[in-house]
Amino acid sequence: MSRNEDNPDREQRPAFGEDRFPADSEDDLSEWLREHPEAHGDMADLQRMRELYQSVSVPQPEEAAWTATLTRIASGSRLRVKPALRRKRLGAILSLTAAAALVAVLLARSWWTGQSSTQPQPQLAEEVFPVVEADDVTIISMDARDVAALVVGEPPISGDLEFVQAADIRVIKCQRCPKCGNVPRLAQGAVPMVVTSVARVDEPEE
Amino acid sequence: MATLTAPCPTVASDEQLLACHAAGHRQALEELFRRYRQPAYHVAYRLLGHEADALDAVQEGFIKALTHLHSFQGRASFKTWLLRVVSNAALDLGRQRGRREAISLDAPQTNEATHPQLLAADEAGQGLERADLRRLLEQALASLSEVQRQTFVLYADGELSYREVAEAMGTSIGTVMSRLFYARQRLRAYLDERDPV
Numbered sequence: 001m002s003r004n005e006d007n008p009d010r011e012q013r014p015a016f017g018e019d020r021f022p023a024d025s026e027d028d029l030s031e032w033l034r035e036h037p038e039a040h041g042d043m044a045d046l047q048r049m050r051e052l053y054q055s056v057s058v059p060q061p062e063e064a065a066w067t068a069t070l071t072r073i074a075s076g077s078r079l080r081v082k083p084a085l086r087r088k089r090l091g092a093i094l095s096l097t098a099a100a101a102l103v104a105v106l107l108a109r110s111w112w113t114g115q116s117s118t119q120p121q122p123q124l125a126e127e128v129f130p131v132v133e134a135d136d137v138t139i140i141s142m143d144a145r146d147v148a149a150l151v152v153g154e155p156p157i158s159g160d161l162e163f164v165q166a167a168d169i170r171v172i173k174c175q176r177c178p179k180c181g182n183v184p185r186l187a188q189g190a191v192p193m194v195v196t197s198v199a200r201v202d203e204p205e206e
Numbered sequence: 207m208a209t210l211t212a213p214c215p216t217v218a219s220d221e222q223l224l225a226c227h228a229a230g231h232r233q234a235l236e237e238l239f240r241r242y243r244q245p246a247y248h249v250a251y252r253l254l255g256h257e258a259d260a261l262d263a264v265q266e267g268f269i270k271a272l273t274h275l276h277s278f279q280g281r282a283s284f285k286t287w288l289l290r291v292v293s294n295a296a297l298d299l300g301r302q303r304g305r306r307e308a309i310s311l312d313a314p315q316t317n318e319a320t321h322p323q324l325l326a327a328d329e330a331g332q333g334l335e336r337a338d339l340r341r342l343l344e345q346a347l348a349s350l351s352e353v354q355r356q357t358f359v360l361y362a363d364g365e366l367s368y369r370e371v372a373e374a375m376g377t378s379i380g381t382v383m384s385r386l387f388y389a390r391q392r393l394r395a396y397l398d399e400r401d402p403v
Binding site for chain 2: 042053056057058065
C-alpha cells in the first residue's frame with residue numbers, strides 16, 4: 001500500500017466507521033487498518049462507548065414541562081424573531097421624533113429671531129481664565145505620559161506667540177542634532193520658516 | 207402582524223418548517239420542537255446533569271437558533287445548528303450556575319423517585335442498575351475537559367457524525383477525531399477503574 005504514515009487517515013477513519021467511506025478507497029483503508037490494529041480497536045471502542053451512553057436513558061421531563069418550554073420558546077422567539085419589524089417601528093418613531101424636533105427648532109428660531117429684533121442683543125461676557133500661582137495648584141494625579149509636558153515655575157515665554165516670516169530670522173548656526181544625528185534643512189520663502197530634519201548624517205570615519 | 211401567505215405543508219422539511227415559522231405559523235415551531243427536543247435535551251442534560259437546567263438550555267438554544275438563523279443557513283443542517291447552540295447554551299448555563307450536585311462525584315441521584323415511569327419498563331433491580339450505570343457514566347463524563355465533553359456529547363447523545371460535530375463546533379474533523387480519541391481514552395480509564403463495563 002502506498003499510503004504514507006503521516007496520519008493521512010484522520011478524515012477517512014471516521015467515514016469508514018460510519019459506513020460512509022468511498023468504496024473505491026475502502027481496500028486501501030482496510031489494509032491500513034490491518035497494519036494498524038490499534039486504530040481499528042480505537043474506532044470500535046469509541047463506537048462501543050457511544051452505544052453505551054446511548055443505551056442509558058436520561059431522566060425525562062414531564063409532558064407539562066415540555067409544553068411550558070415550548071410556550072416559552074414561542075414567546076421568546078416571537079419577541080426576538082422579528083428584529084426587522086422592530087427596527088422598522090423604531091426607525092419610524094425616530095423619524096417622527098426627529099421631524100418633531102426639527103419643527104420645534106425652526107419655530108423656536110423664528111420666535112427667537114423676532115424677540116431679538118425688538119430687544120437689544122446682550123453682550124457676551126468674556127470669560128477670562130483665572131491665572132493662578134503654582135502654589136494654588138495641587139496636583140492630585142496625572143498620567144505618567146504627561147509628566148514631560150508639565151512645566152513648573154515661570155512660563156517659558158511671556159506674551160503672545162506669533163508666527164514669524166523667514167526674513168525675521170537670521171540663522172546663526174545650524175548643526176546636527178546631537179541626539180538623533182539628523183540635520184535640519186531651512187526652507188525659506190514667503191511662508192513661515194519650516195525646519196525639518198531630512199537626513200541622518202553619520203560621523204565621517206577617521 | 208405577520209401575513210400568512212401560504213399554508214405550511216403537512217409533511218415538511220426542516221427548511222420548509224423554518225420558512226413557515228418565519229411566516230408566523232405556530233405549528234411549524236411545534237413540529238420543529240417535536241423533532242429535535244429529544245436530542246437537544248439529551249445533549250443539554252449530559253452537559254448539565256440536571257433536568258430543569260437542561261430544559262432551560264433547550265429553551266435558550268431553540269430561541270437563539272431560531273432568531274439567528276442567518277448565521278447558519280446553508281452551512282449545516284438545522285439539527286447540527288441547533289445542537290451547537292444548545293450545547294453552547296448548556297455550557298454557559300453550567301458556568302453560570304456551577305455544575306449541580308446531580309453530577310457531583312459523591313451525590314446520590316434521586317431522579318428515579320421523581321420519575322417512576324423510568325422504572326416501569328424495567329424490573330426494579332434492573333432499573334437501579336441502570337441508574338447506577340448512568341451515574342457512573344455521568345461521573346466519567348464530568349472528568350473530561352469541557353471541550354472534550356462537548357465533543358463527545360454531540361457525538362454520542364446528539365448522534366452527530368464526525369463531520370457534523372466538526373461543523374457544530376466550528377473545527378476540523380481531525381480535531382474532532384483527536385478530541386474523541388482522548389475523551390474515549392479517559393472515559394475508558396475512568397470506567398475500567400471503577401466498574402469494568
